[in-house]
Amino acid sequence: MTRLAAHHFGVTVADLDRAVDFYRDTFDLGDPERFSVAGEAFSEAVDVDGATGRFAHFTLDGARIELVEYDPAGDDATGSAVNQPGAKHLGLAVDDLDAFYADLDSSVTTLSEPQTTESGTRICFVRDPEGNLVEVLEA
The missing domain is CATH 3.10.180.10 (2,3-Dihydroxybiphenyl 1,2-Dioxygenase, domain 1)
Incomplete structure (x- = not known):
């Protein structure tokens, strides 16, 4: 292969x-x-x-x-929620999620403040200007 x-x-x-x-x-x-x-x-x-x-x-x-x-442009395929079948997101890692979140421009839409999951990973989702989800994480 x-x-x-x-x-x-x-x-x-x-x-x-x-x-x-x-x-x-x-x-x-x-x-x-x-x-x-x-x-x-x-x-x-x-x-x-x-x-x-x-x-x-x-x-x-x-x-x-x-x-x-x-x-030509196609139809909008942006999923409004991360749990929808076919939904997609980009994952980017940062060293300090709280600092990243604090520095976000006020125009950036987030799903929540940074959260710590059961696995110990800190995550926060933001939306780009077209509604695409970007997961920002601190492992």
Whole structure:
């Protein structure tokens, strides 16, 4: 079997510039690599007629967070609750969850204040500007 390695974790967004601002500023990720992809092979690969994509890659510990804005855009698939089948979230670790939470911009929506789970992991969920869930954890 071919060896697998994590390459990226993708989040489809409707407004790439707004999403880049949020992820860069909220998680202090720096400026991403940006590029666009189009053409017949891309459209066929993603199974969307005439698709083009604008991408932003943030590199984090050897993997990438990939934000992509498609044209044409599809229907909204954001789950409003983390326990809905098909719901998705991105998980990011921090050294000090309380400090991270205290430094959040007041415009950032959270599901709760930081909590300590039965396993001893401290977690907090935030929503990006499009409603996508991001779990911030301190293991």
